Amino acid sequence: MKRSAYAYPYLLWMALFIVVPLAIVLFYALTDTVDGRLIFTLENFSAAFDPAYVKVFLRSLWMAALATVICLAIGYPLALVLSSRHFKAGKLLLMLVVIPMWMNFLLRTYAWINLLSDNGIIMKALQFFGVENLSLLYNQTAVIVGLVYNFLPFMVLPIYTSLIKIEPNLYEAAGDLGANSFMSFLKVTLPLSVPGIVSGITMTFMPAITSFAVSRLMGGGLVTMYGELIENQFYFMRDWHFGATLSIVMMVLVLISAVLTRNNKNKEGGMLW
Amino acid sequence: MVKQALRWALVIAVLLFLYAPILTLVVFSFNSGKYMGNWTGFSLRWYVELFNDAVIMRSLWITLSVALIAAVVSTILGTLAAAGIHAMKNRHANLVENITYIPMLSPDIVTGISLMLLFVFAGIKLGYGTMLLAHVTFNLPYVIFSVLPKLRALPQHQYEAAIDLGATPGFALRKVVLPQIMPGILTGLIFAFTLSIDDFVISYFTSQDVSNLSMTIYSMARRGLSPKLNALSSIMFLTVLTLLIVINVRSARQGKKETV
Amino acid sequence: MADRIIELKNIRKSFDGETVLDGIDLYIRRREFLTLLGPSGCGKTTMLRIIAGFETADSGDLLFEGQRINDVPPYKRRVNTVFQRYSLFPHMNVFDNVAFGLNIKKMGKAEIARRVAAMLEMVGLAGYEKRQPESLSGGQQQRVAIARALVNEPEVLLLDEPLAALDLKMRKEMQLELKRMQQQLGITFIFVTHDQEEALTMSDTIVVMSRGQIQQIGTPVDIYNEPANAFVADFIGESNLLEGVMEKDYLCRFAGYSFPCLDKGFMKNEEVEIVVRPEDVDIVAPEKGMIVCTVRSIVFMGVHYEIMLEGADGMLWKVHTTDPVEPGAVVGLYLDPDAIHVMKSSDEPLASEQEEMAALEEEEDEG
Numbered sequence: 013m014k015r016s017a018y019a020y021p022y023l024l025w026m027a028l029f030i031v032v033p034l035a036i037v038l039f040y041a042l043t044d045t046v047d048g049r050l051i052f053t054l055e056n057f058s059a060a061f062d063p064a065y066v067k068v069f070l071r072s073l074w075m076a077a078l079a080t081v082i083c084l085a086i087g088y089p090l091a092l093v094l095s096s097r098h099f100k101a102g103k104l105l106l107m108l109v110v111i112p113m114w115m116n117f118l119l120r121t122y123a124w125i126n127l128l129s130d131n132g133i134i135m136k137a138l139q140f141f142g143v144e145n146l147s148l149l150y151n152q153t154a155v156i157v158g159l160v161y162n163f164l165p166f167m168v169l170p171i172y173t174s175l176i177k178i179e180p181n182l183y184e185a186a187g188d189l190g191a192n193s194f195m196s197f198l199k200v201t202l203p204l205s206v207p208g209i210v211s212g213i214t215m216t217f218m219p220a221i222t223s224f225a226v227s228r229l230m231g232g233g234l235v236t237m238y239g240e241l242i243e244n245q246f247y248f249m250r251d252w253h254f255g256a257t258l259s260i261v262m263m264v265l266v267l268i269s270a271v272l273t274r275n276n277k278n279k280e281g282g283m284l285w
Numbered sequence: 286m287v288k289q290a291l292r293w294a295l296v297i298a299v300l301l302f303l304y305a306p307i308l309t310l311v312v313f314s315f316n317s318g319k320y321m322g323n324w325t326g327f328s329l330r331w332y333v334e335l336f337n338d339a340v341i342m343r344s345l346w347i348t349l350s351v352a353l354i355a356a357v358v359s360t361i362l363g364t365l366a367a368a369g370i371h372a373m374k375n376r377h378a379n380l381v382e383n384i385t386y387i388p389m390l391s392p393d394i395v396t397g398i399s400l401m402l403l404f405v406f407a408g409i410k411l412g413y414g415t416m417l418l419a420h421v422t423f424n425l426p427y428v429i430f431s432v433l434p435k436l437r438a439l440p441q442h443q444y445e446a447a448i449d450l451g452a453t454p455g456f457a458l459r460k461v462v463l464p465q466i467m468p469g470i471l472t473g474l475i476f477a478f479t480l481s482i483d484d485f486v487i488s489y490f491t492s493q494d495v496s497n498l499s500m501t502i503y504s505m506a507r508r509g510l511s512p513k514l515n516a517l518s519s520i521m522f523l524t525v526l527t528l529l530i531v532i533n534v535r536s537a538r539q540g541k542k543e544t545v
Numbered sequence: 546m547a548d549r550i551i552e553l554k555n556i557r558k559s560f561d562g563e564t565v566l567d568g569i570d571l572y573i574r575r576r577e578f579l580t581l582l583g584p585s586g587c588g589k590t591t592m593l594r595i596i597a598g599f600e601t602a603d604s605g606d607l608l609f610e611g612q613r614i615n616d617v618p619p620y621k622r623r624v625n626t627v628f629q630r631y632s633l634f635p636h637m638n639v640f641d642n643v644a645f646g647l648n649i650k651k652m653g654k655a656e657i658a659r660r661v662a663a664m665l666e667m668v669g670l671a672g673y674e675k676r677q678p679e680s681l682s683g684g685q686q687q688r689v690a691i692a693r694a695l696v697n698e699p700e701v702l703l704l705d706e707p708l709a710a711l712d713l714k715m716r717k718e719m720q721l722e723l724k725r726m727q728q729q730l731g732i733t734f735i736f737v738t739h740d741q742e743e744a745l746t747m748s749d750t751i752v753v754m755s756r757g758q759i760q761q762i763g764t765p766v767d768i769y770n771e772p773a774n775a776f777v778a779d780f781i782g783e784s785n786l787l788e789g790v791m792e793k794d795y796l797c798r799f800a801g802y803s804f805p806c807l808d809k810g811f812m813k814n815e816e817v818e819i820v821v822r823p824e825d826v827d828i829v830a831p832e833k834g835m836i837v838c839t840v841r842s843i844v845f846m847g848v849h850y851e852i853m854l855e856g857a858d859g860m861l862w863k864v865h866t867t868d869p870v871e872p873g874a875v876v877g878l879y880l881d882p883d884a885i886h887v888m889k890s891s892d893e894p895l896a897s898e899q900e901e902m903a904a905l906e907e908e909e910d911e912g
Contacts, residue, residue, distance in 0.1 A: 014372070015368065015369065015371075015372035016369045016370075016372040016373045016377070017369060018365040018366065018368040018369035018372070019365065019366045019367075019368070019369020019370050019373070019381065020369065021362055021365065021366070022362050022363065022365065022366030022369070022425065022429075023366075023381070025362065025421075025422070025425070026381075026384060026385070026425075029400065029403070029418065029419075029422040030384065030387055030388055030422065031384070032403060033399035033400050033402060033403040034387075034399050036399065036402045036403055036406055037395070037398065037399045037402060040402060086299060089295055090295060090296065090299050093292045093295055093296060094296070096292070098289070099292060105296055105300070107529070107533065108300060108303075108304075109299065109300070109303065111525065111526060111529060112303050112304070112307065114479070114525040114528075114529065115307070115518070115521055115522055115525055116482075116483055116485075116498070116499060116502065116521060117483065117485070118485055118499055118502040118503055118506060119502060119514070119517070119518045119521060120306070120307075121506070122310075122502065122506045122514055122518065123306035123307050123309070123310050123518060124306050125506060125510070126306065126309065126310060126313075126510060126515070127305070127306050127309060129510060131320045131323070131510070133309055136323070161302070161303070161306070164299075164302075164303070165303075218392070219392075222392035222393065222394055222395075224394060224486075225485060225486070225503060228507070229503075229506055229507065239392070239394050242394055242398070243394065246398065246401075246490070252402070255398065256398070256402070259394070259395045259398050259399070262392055262394070262395060263391055263392070263395050266390060266391060266392055266395075267390070270390050
């Protein structure tokens with residue numbers, strides 16, 4: 013027996029549960045049921061580019077991008093501090109940053125709902141100072157907070173990993189060649205941490221744009237994102253053909269992003285513990 | 286000095302942001318009253334209610350059993366697959382690896398929907414079995430990519446050296462190859478188990494009558510606040526904390542550098 | 546026939562349509578130290594792997610003591626291998642590595658301990674039983690690998706470039722030691738290398754290979770002194786390679802002159818290739834020389850000088866001698882009849898040319 017035969021059960025599994033299902037999605041996207049009969053049509057795709065849906069699409073892009081930028085703005089300096097040689101507790105503190113990632117993300121989201129809800133601690137505090145008629149939950153900001161909260165560790169971790177790998181000699185060399193600490197950050201640290209940044213952005217942006225639970229729970233249906241839109245087609249509208257079409261659109265978007273960042277293949281890396 | 290103070294300020298601010306919600310939950314899980322921000326006295330009431338909640342307990346059991354079975358099945362299948370891919374010619378191995386990346390890359394919601402459509406298409410009722418099949422499917426790539434690098438890092442000709450010395454192929458795999466790739470297999474197993482425990486989206490689409498913990502939390506959270514979830518969060522948080530401390534202490538003892 | 550332990554009959558092997566072994570016929574005598582020598586890609590390692598059983602020949606017969614063993618799996622063959630990168634089991638200590646084969650044979654514990662100790666003693670590693678392979682130097686790891694193979698008392702030991710990863714001093718040391726072990730144990734060694742010096746030092750018989758074919762089989766002395774063709778002459782030792790014709794028996798013509806030589810049996814005016822070893826060229830006074838040359842360069846090599854001479858026609862001669870000459874001096878070049886080796890023309894590309902071709906092909910593949 014050839015040793016490559018060990019992979020045959022997996023190949024079969026993969027064909028059955030990855031390739032065939034994707035083919036079925038495509039089949040649904042390209043068909044529609046009219047009077048109980050199945051017909052082939054591109055109607056779903058033209059509908060997917062209807063301004064109403066494009067608007068949701070763009071809003072998802074915008075919100076995911078905003079969440080990603082905030083994660084980067086907080087995550088990069090944090091990773092920089094934690095990886096610094098002058099910061100002895102860095103490794104332990106990094107672990108503290110990572111731990112929440114291991115908790116069920118719905119419970120993490122629920123924790124924020126709790127905090128922001130009308131009966132929550134923040135509202136009570138605000139009411140104490142006389143602020144009334146304000147709702148912290150169920151708006152765009154709440155969704156962004158939820159996304160940032162859920163994905164921040166995914167930004168910090170790869171950046172930290174790429175920073176810690178930089179040889180300390182390089183800083184000495186840069187200093188020796190006349191660079192002050194700002195220049196050496198600009199010319200050495202930043203370029204060498206690009207792989208970490210790219211991987212952090214991928215690990216934040218992708219799940220952010222495709223998530224539907226956070227926007228459903230914290231946006232309360234008022235701030236629809238693309239993932240939520242897809243879910244709606246299956247559970248409320250019962251239009252599976254259109255839902256499949258929207259899924260294909262999202263898949264294409266993800267594949268394009270994956271090609272753009274193809275050098276960063278490891279989605280989560282083997283570095284979580 | 287100023288610099289160091291700024292560093293600490295940033296770290297503390299982020300940790301506050303990350304832990305404030307969780308710690309509030311933990312504190313108020315011991316509140317006797319129903320409302321957050323309104324402390325009415327210490328009580329274990331919500332913990333008692335949590336353990337008496339048949340729906341939550343049932344979904345906890347489903348989560349654990351699905352995670353365990355899916356992790357074991359995907360580890361066995363995935364390890365065999367990695368061995369097979371390792372033996373393939375480069376061109377074939379590349380093709381298989383690239384297809385293996387698909388479920389890692391594609392959004393959970395698309396994976397979930399595509400599997401749901403498959404099961405509906407095949408006339409299989411959405412429930413425990415379909416959830417299990419889905420979990421094995423999304424676990425497999427992670428197992429394969431944990432084991433494959435270990436196989437590739439084996440010193441040259443290990444298998445051949447063993448059979449050259451008289452070992453049968455089975456003996457060579459068990460006594461020479463397996464012990465060396467064991468860390469990768471265990472990583473894959475733990476990875477698969479945690480992914481499975483944490484999954485919401487794919488389970489949500491591939492199971493209807495049977496809910497795992499994530500699905501139950503989702504439906505409870507949608508209906509509004511429930512102090513029982515506070516108690517549940519506290520328990521989960523403590524479990525995760527304990528596990529991670531144990532793992533890190535162990536790996537620190539083994540002096541492994543690659544761990545974070 | 547009785548002393549032929551291994552025989553290869555018309556063995557062919559190709560990978561992905563590329564021929565690696567092209568009809569190999571060879572026999573190996575019991576207790577012989579036989580070396581497969583050739584540039585990378587000549588098929589020598591594939592041949593070794595076929596004998597070990599890791600590869601199966603596409604056609605032809607592999608005989609072991611007269612029995613066909615093409616389909617016998619490696620673990621049932623009475624041969625053992627020492628791998629290029631040692632391939633020690635990193636999760637076992639030195640003792641368990643060496644005892645691996647004996648454990649499989651279900652030998653008694655005491656007997657295993659005794660044999661392992663004796664074998665480690667022989668390779669000079671007594672007392673290293675509990676060490677992990679990664680804590681040993683390259684040379685020590687190699688000794689463990691040799692002990693691990695020899696402890697099984699194979700009829701034939703296969704060695705796949707075992708010294709390639711060692712530094713020069715260690716390599717010289719191991720060459721002598723391997724030869725000693727082979728003589729002491731009286732078993733057959735089949736040794737693969739691309740290092741001609743190593744082959745000349747250690748072997749009883751050398752098999753020179755190029756592009757999947759055997760170019761010459763012979764003792765080190767035969768191969769050095771009577772290379773069968775230009776490829777062998779070029780690959781073994783240094784040489785001046787020239788094209789010429791055989792004017793008649795005992796007289797050949799090259800570089801514009803006729804020279805008496807010791808060869809006969811060629812057709813009249815047959816095109817031949819001439820090899821002249823640098824140490825066989827004599828430098829004499831200009832009027833006594835066969836060819837008048839100018840000294841282009843002289844480099845001291847330690848034991849001898851390497852001198853480049855240029856003839857009137859621009860032809861360059863490499864000469865090894867212990868007597869220095871002045872650069873720019875005009876000298877005579879003298880060739881004894883036994884300094885001239887005449888060979889039939891062959892179209893086998895030289896090793897250096899093969900490397901160039903391989904590099905070109907690689908570039909094309911990338912482009």
